Amino acid sequence: MNLFASSPIVTREIAAVVASYLRLGDTVVLAGEMGAGKTQLAQGICTALGVTDPVTSPTFNLVHSYAGNDATVYHADLYRLKNTDEIADLALEEFSQQGGIVLIEWGDVGDDIIGEHLEIRISLGEEDEARDIEIRAVGKRWELRWPRLVSATKSFASTDAEWDDL
Amino acid sequence: MHIDNSTVVLGIESSCDETAAAIVMGGNDVLSSVVSSQIDIHAKFGGVVPEVASRAHLELIQPVINEAIQLAGIGAERINAVATTIGPGLIGALLVGVSAGKAMAYGLDVPFIGVNHLEAHLYAALLEEPHLPFPSVVLLVSGGNTLLIHMTAPGEYSLLGATIDDAAGEAFDKIARFLDIGYPGGPAIDAAAQKGDPKSIEFPRAMLHDGLDFSFSGLKTSVINYVRKNPGVSSNDVAASFQYAVVDVLVAKTLKAAQQVDAKSIVLGGGVAANSLLRSEMQRVGKGAGFHVALPSKAMCTDNAAMIASAGWYRLRDHGPSGLDIGAIPHLSLTGSTVRGNRGERK
Numbered sequence: 001m002n003l004f005a006s007s008p009i010v011t012r013e014i015a016a017v018v019a020s021y022l023r024l025g026d027t028v029v030l031a032g033e034m035g036a037g038k039t040q041l042a043q044g045i046c047t048a049l050g051v052t053d054p055v056t057s058p059t060f061n062l063v064h065s066y067a068g069n070d071a072t073v074y075h076a077d078l079y080r081l082k083n084t085d086e087i088a089d090l091a092l093e094e095f096s097q098q099g100g101i102v103l104i105e106w107g108d109v110g111d112d113i114i115g116e117h118l119e120i121r122i123s124l125g126e127e128d129e130a131r132d133i134e135i136r137a138v139g140k141r142w143e144l145r146w147p148r149l150v151s152a153t154k155s156f157a158s159t160d161a162e163w164d165d166l
Numbered sequence: 167m168h169i170d171n172s173t174v175v176l177g178i179e180s181s182c183d184e185t186a187a188a189i190v191m192g193g194n195d196v197l198s199s200v201v202s203s204q205i206d207i208h209a210k211f212g213g214v215v216p217e218v219a220s221r222a223h224l225e226l227i228q229p230v231i232n233e234a235i236q237l238a239g240i241g242a243e244r245i246n247a248v249a250t251t252i253g254p255g256l257i258g259a260l261l262v263g264v265s266a267g268k269a270m271a272y273g274l275d276v277p278f279i280g281v282n283h284l285e286a287h288l289y290a291a292l293l294e295e296p297h298l299p300f301p302s303v304v305l306l307v308s309g310g311n312t313l314l315i316h317m318t319a320p321g322e323y324s325l326l327g328a329t330i331d332d333a334a335g336e337a338f339d340k341i342a343r344f345l346d347i348g349y350p351g352g353p354a355i356d357a358a359a360q361k362g363d364p365k366s367i368e369f370p371r372a373m374l375h376d377g378l379d380f381s382f383s384g385l386k387t388s389v390i391n392y393v394r395k396n397p398g399v400s401s402n403d404v405a406a407s408f409q410y411a412v413v414d415v416l417v418a419k420t421l422k423a424a425q426q427v428d429a430k431s432i433v434l435g436g437g438v439a440a441n442s443l444l445r446s447e448m449q450r451v452g453k454g455a456g457f458h459v460a461l462p463s464k465a466m467c468t469d470n471a472a473m474i475a476s477a478g479w480y481r482l483r484d485h486g487p488s489g490l491d492i493g494a495i496p497h498l499s500l501t502g503s504t505v506r507g508n509r510g511e512r513k
Contacts, residue, residue, distance in 0.1 A: 034340055034343075034344060034386070034390065035340075035344075035386050035387040035389075035390040035391075037387075039331060039332070039383060040383075043331075054328075054330050056328075056329060056330065056331055056332070056333075057331055057332040057333065057336055057383070059309070059310075059332070059333075059336045059339075059340075060182070060308070060309035060310035060333060060335065060336055061182070061254070061255070061256070061310045062256055063256065063496075064497070065496070065497055089220060089221065089258055090256075090258075091258070124391075124394075128391055
């Protein structure tokens with residue numbers, strides 16, 4: 001589905017709605033070009049999950065972890081990694097299998113490497129502050145929640161929401 | 167155990183990209199300092215240059231330790247203690263150093279000291295300037311960190327400010343990649359900026375007047391927006407103006423911090439401390455305001471194990487060794503718990 005955020009505040013509101021549908025063990029891929037607002041989305045999701053520590057960019061440290069209300073939130077950035085072996089070395093799957101919630105920032109996503117996940121793709125809009133946000137679910141894990149997420153984000157929709165990718 | 171100027175500490179560092187080992191005597195006499203990226207690994211060991219993979223650290227750790235011992239011209243039996251980075255960093259990478267360090271300590275029957283990587287950066291300046299006047303304000307600025315620290319004596323410090331989003335070094339790297347002017351980003355921006363006009367574009371100075379925290383994410387986005395709207399702009403002018411905006415904020419906040427805590431000296435640390443404009447501006451502005459400004463060499467600013475050995479010596483002298491049951495702590499903060507939870511706390 002395609003959403004529209006007129007400002008960083010709206011981007012965070014959308015992130016908060018998505019966060020309210022997250023379950024322990026979920027993985028969310030935050031896709032988009034540099035400067036589009038991937039960290040902004042991560043900050044919005046983390047805040048909604050009850051993280052009180054400042055959420056800073058994990059680009060150089062690769063993975064940050066935060067204590068949320070019900071789960072540990074892992075925030076990773078694959079920007080510096082060169083190949084799938086290096087991604088495997090981060091053991092992100094283990095974090096989700098242990099009941100954490102994993103947020104992965106990545107400009108260009110390969111579904112086969114990440115497994116079941118929710119993808120939020122953010123891109124620069126016409127105006128400086130505006131962003132286009134496209135959300136899709138990969139895998140069965142989101143089947144039951146997807147319609148509810150679609151209706152919960154309806155007020156942000158830029159075109160008619162579709163029940164795609166399921 | 168008696169700790170004095172003849173106590174020899176082996177330092178081991180593997181928290182991020184570098185595998186490093188060093189031998190330091192008496193806290194600040196560096197007998198050797200080996201950093202994997204600086205030696206010809208391919209020729210010597212036929213291995214890979216370490217990236218982020220713990221596998222690469224694993225292949226390099228023993229050769230690097232051996233090289234450090236050999237270069238120091240001592241036998242392994244002369245080592246009195248082993249200091250190793252236990253955090254913050256990547257768990258897989260940290261574990262390689264911690265396991266090697268513990269094994270060395272156990273094998274040699276000497277104390278093991280777990281060292282905080284961020285704390286160790288504060289000792290880097292002392293390695294080159296043992297009589298640094300305290301209290302000091304340290305600007306630790308790298309790819310992963312942008313911190314302002316109040317240091318009243320070796321081992322005594324508190325956090326004054328930090329980035330709320332991107333580290334300054336990360337901004338350099340990403341803008342260099344965006345402008346397609348080379349890698350690594352820091353030196354590439356530095357070089358391009360020499361050929362550009364730093365006042366040609368007025369980029370925002372985020373949070374310049376709001377306390378001692380930093381924000382560089384907005385600057386990154388504003389550079390990207392500017393270049394998209396002005397596709398004909400000179401990359402050199404963008405690099406120079408961007409660098410000027412970053413340095414302006416770093417210097418202004420450091421000076422403000424130094425005045426706030428009534429410091430005697432200002433110290434630069436971290437990879438971005440190699441930036442030529444940051445060095446010259448910090449020197450000019452800091453000196454002008456009456457502070458002693460310490461600019462450690464590039465080798466001491468960037469990740470190395472000499473600072474780990476040095477921090478280990480002080481820690482051993484003041485607090486004693488760590489147990490061999492201590493583990494790697496990926497999210498270790500400067501003050502012991504979460505990085506940002508202890509703002510302003512005096513230790």
